[in-house]
Amino acid sequence: MIGELLPLALGNLARARGRLIMTAGGVLVGTAAVVLLIALTFGLQRSAEKSIGENASLTEIDVYPNWGREMNENLPQLTVEAVRQFWQVPGVEVVIPMVNLQGGELLAGDYTGWGNIMGIDPALLPYLGLELTEGTLSLGPGQGLLGPRVGDNFFDPSSEEWEPVQVDLMNTPFEVRLFQYNSPTPSERKVELELTGTFREGTSFDYAILMPVRDVMAWNEWITGQEADPETFVYDRVVVRATSRETSQDVSEAIRDLGYATGGIGDYLNALNNFFATMRVMLGGVGAVALLVAAFGVANTMTMAILERTKEIGLMKAIGATDRDVLTVFLIEAGLVGLAGGLAGVGLSLFLQNVINQAVQNAPQGDSPALIFLPFDTSQIGGSLIVIPAELTVLAVVLATLVGVGAGFYPALRAAHLPPVTALKQE
Amino acid sequence: MSERAANNSHNNHRDMIIAQSVSKVFHLGDQVVHALDGVSLRIPPGQFVAIMGPSGSGKSTLLYLLGGLDHASGGEILVGGARLDGMASDGLARFRRETVGFIFQAFHLVPTMTALENVALPGVFAAMPRDVRERRALALLNALGMAPRIDHKPPQLSGGQQQRVAIARALFNNPPVIMADEPTGALDSRTGQTVMQMLRALCTRQGKTVVVVTHDLGVAQYADRMIQLMDGRIVEDKLVAPKEKTDAA
Structure with a gap:
């Protein structure tokens, strides 16, 4: 069913390209914010780990009587x-x-x-x-x-x-x-x-x-x-x-x-990991605010699109579309807006990752005011202040798509429940 | 006169459309408007019915109720054996998909789709494979003389051509009932006549039950039966000798 409705949704999206691009742009910014901020915590974490010790000792746990x-x-x-x-x-x-x-x-x-x-x-x-x-x-x-x-x-x-x-x-x-x-x-x-x-x-x-x-x-x-x-x-x-x-x-x-006590570098690292996990949630939350704003943009665009196409919704229903069909069409559209924004956002993030890491690598050591706040030796960064794991890119695209679908859900539901006659008579 | 129509319908073993004491009430602010006030009628299969009346008489409302596009406030409606009052929205969608083909005054074609895609659109919601539905749409457009225009989008088509595309779309799922709301309202009289001849032929040759709402007496002349509405009530119901019925047959 979705396969049949997808071309319909794509055709609808192609109608209002300008609006689509601007709405997806909002999702792009939100996704890039989430990805870059989370990637920053990965970069800082990796750098912190590097400055602590060699990789081999990171799994080491010291055990003592408690x-x-x-x-x-x-x-x-x-x-x-x-x-x-x-x-x-x-x-x-x-x-x-x-x-x-x-x-x-x-x-x-x-x-x-x-x-x-x-x-x-x-x-x-x-x-x-x-x-x-x-x-x-x-x-x-x-x-x-x-x-x-x-x-x-x-x-x-x-x-x-x-x-x-x-x-x-x-x-x-x-x-x-x-x-x-x-x-x-x-x-x-x-x-x-x-x-x-x-x-x-x-x-x-x-x-x-x-x-x-x-x-x-x-x-x-x-x-x-x-x-x-x-x-x-x-x-x-x-x-x-x-x-x-x-x-x-x-x-x-x-x-x-x-009943024993533990310590050692591995255990210290666990505490550090917990710290970075918290930091990740916080910074991710900041990025999520941008994504939330984008979600309102998607909701607004979908509401507009549905208002414009009310007659068409009536027509679809008159020729046999169920409420679910109408809902699906609009959810696909909203999801595609999210997907487009998410993909573009990940693309932008990957681009900025290169730019920022290049800048960090070329920065003069020690006297770079932008890096003073970092809680560790900046020489350890080694050109990767921003680290974007592959899972993060996939997750971000999925998240952006879900944000689109989620934001489009209420407008789409309203469209789906429009009485056909009301929709057809809409001027 | 309404006796005659009723008797006629009872000669057939089963009526295609039965409406019993149907009413429809709109609330406009504090005002209560009785758009339909106890309408009863029976339409046998294969009959071409014109519903007439001045604007505000409730004729379009009646058509939408019979077509399952709206819910009645009271009364019973049976179309093709299916009870429409109280039916859930999924059931109504299925009913509209299988039993009725709609034709509108404003055509209601999707402007971004080609003629072929517009005709095939009902097949999308019937989950029909793309090649099957395009083949069927092509055959229908061909039969209506629209073969050279299948790749044109509605803005590139004249009003008469657009209405033909809409008729092809209404026929897509091969429904037993065709319902048309002022099908010639947006067309010049000559094009309008062509469209009416097509609807007449659908009735005569394919045995479709056709219900047309119009305020144009010229259009109503193509029908077997004329129903006059006034203030939400049937004031006249008579069988007529349809114009060009013999021509089309």
């Missing part, structure tokens, strides 16, 4: 069983439990320093999203991977001044000194550590040295003088990685529901 909630002996701890539970959470790609060295000192040549030595299952290394600046990403017994900032924290023990010294650890003999505190006869032990690589700055492991978990646990047993008991053993840190950005929020929630 200390803040209440003092409770039954507070869920990061036990072996807990790790097993985390693996069961839907959307989890990998669970990386880690063990800290209970105490020790780093020795590099004549200097000493501190660093967090963390034990990890070497098989899980690739999931940490670490990129190396030198060496290879592998951990064997007695080997370690170096955080890029560990070398900053050394000093000369013989010096009077407590002056930090920068040490090139990769090229300096490296040892760890372990202390046995609890023993009645305090003793210490030096262990050699072979560093296989340094990873890139910008992760949560900048000040850490990663080692095989077996080594760290063995050292901890020596330090404490106790064997690790699988029943009571507690990990110091658990990183859960979600399969994607989209699932990371659900994973966070599921883990919180298990």
